[in-house]
Amino acid sequence: MASLRKRNNYYSIVFATRVDGKLIQKAYSLGTRYKKIAEQKRIEYEKLYQAGEINPFDDNWNLQEYEKMQDLEGTSVLSPIMNSLQKQFLKEKTNVTEKTKRTYKYIIRQFMDQVGHTMPVTRITADDIRNFCLRDKLANASKKNYLKHLKAFFNWVVEKEFIESNPCDKINLPKTRDNLVDKIIEEKDLNIIFKKFRDYQLKHKKARAIQSTDQMQLWFKPLITLAFYTGLRRKEIVQLRWEHVHLKEQFLRVTDTKNGQERTVPIFDPLYWRLKAWRKLMGNPKKGLVFPSPKSNSKLEIPMTGDNVSKRFKFYATEEADLKDTINFHGLRHSCATFLLRNGFNVIEVKNMLGHKSLEVTNRYVHLVAKDLLATANKNGLIKDKSA
Template identity: 40%
Template sequence: MAGLRKRKGIYYIRFFKKVDGKRKQKALSLGTKDKRQAQKFLLEFEDKFNRGEIDPFNGWTPQMEAEKKRKKLKGKYLPLDKAADQFVDLRSQANKTTKKNYRRHLEMLMDALGRTMPVTEIVEQDIRDFCFRSDISIATQASYLRHLKVFFRWLHEKEIIREDPTADIKPPKVPQKITQKTLTKEELEKVFEAFDVYYKELKKKGFATKPEQMRLWFKPMIMTTYFCGLRAKEAVNLTWKNVSLDEGFIRITNSDNSNTKSGKDRTLPLRDDLKPWLEQWHKDQGRPLDGYVFPSATGVNEWSQMDSLSLSKSFKKFAKLANLPDSINLHGLRHSCATDLLRKGVPITHVSKFLGHSSVTVTQIYEHLDENDLKNSINKYDK
């Protein structure tokens, strides 16, 4: 078991194990200030630790792993096809589908530039010509650039190239289609059904025997995110001190840890559909007065923070198992909340404050009434 910790701007990975019934921990510097990179290291090293491939309690360090990877590189001046092979092979934290997608994009780049093109000679204009072709959609252009940015950033980090040719290229703005990202209460119920089926099967096979293996937090946390329109960071940073079950409100604060994006605190009414879920969860947790509402199940105590990326991946996993569209993700719950409130007739100014938007203009992207919404709205005034 492992987790992340930040000290003076640098991320550390903490490993935990039990020795003679006592819990021991070891913290090692990851040497990075980038949270996304640190989270990738966490997934990779925790997996290797669980498989017994590394032993941080007996001399292993992340720096040793980095040096091992560097030795696999065959010099700085690589042809594109060899660089692509090494890039895909070294992405141990990526699943088969992700690796396949990187391979596909890099194969297309090789078709355009040549398989033996030295990566040191690829320039920004080459990337722009490849990504921003007029015969492909804006969404496809963005996908091409997104995959290539990861590849060339890796080449730069490994000092195979002096400069990243994608560094100054901004992705094209993909037109927002909020309707493709929202989901109904019925669809959310399908996600929960997929969750139940998945863990019923795991329990049957004996793979989930402990509470922390069952993701018991999943349903109450997703319901809170849905009915409060929370961002992922706001959800993982919510504390019991800012939840009043008796008075019926939830306070989202702009503390150093919560990052409300707009920089403003906001107080939300505890909606009727959510209240029983939070009351039961509060009871299950022993009715705490403070601590995270949804702490990490694998952490030390109620102040062990859940990772927002893990939350997003968990939701995406069960949305996929429920056969929902690929466009559905965790942030779509926030879109769904806004859409639901507007359809119920809540004034847009109130919805804007509820979501913590900087202005009503931001909230106007949710005013995507379809023909049935428009018909129902008009009928109310005609009666």
């Protein structure tokens, strides 16, 4: 039999047996202050003792040395494994959307692919987290996102008292320069991209390299215009439906959002005319995807592939229009934020329109329009010319 004893806030396991009617006890420190961890170890060690795999009454046996050997051999059974903890975590994570839960599942599973699905959680180290989250090939945003989700998972593991501290707490993300300005374009850049797109299409059409409407990519101008003037995320755009586009009233509703909350977005005039022409070209549909894949038909609706949209925009923006290499499709969302601020929308309005989780995210764009703020201040007489 084995029982627990607590002294100076730390638990020990006490083995007891009788020899010739005399009670003999042996106590070993478990090195933990958490009852759940201690109880788990007690159960496992008692099983090992009853199975004859350990003999705690042998003067040559030492629990700490035994655990070290188990760690070296990779055979420890004294800790719940990552795979079972992931399943329990996702089951109890009821305060988030299904999309967020899928993100947790994806990231934790990727981490388990690296350290092992049956890895005991007590053996996870800060180096394991660092090697996974701070890989060179990951973008800074991905590094931050991976660490954030793993930190939440291991906080839960700590709360369940399976480990004493969160290994993620020892990880510091490398400081990086906020390069949003390098990803932003203005309306004049948008017009340059569209001109280069038109020139490219005409050139290849004359050369008979383009032989179908699919190859003409007629969706390009209306879709990119939509991204620039609404700031919708790529997935929100490819999932957008005509039922949610109200051209007459000049607003659209975004229902398939990242945070699960619907939002209403105005349709500015440049976008209005693009969408009206696009709708007419499609036969004035009242329902269905706004940007369906060419593979769609009357019975099967297939959204456009997000990767293809991003690649096409990147091609025309950086290769044909020769704009900065840092420009990408998601930069259109950043561009929309600065466009709105420059045109008098306040930070809260921009936050609500783009569906940001907090004002902190939106405030990243305020310093980008500093020159505009100075110009407004000068116009209103708040800043006067000091050279006179």
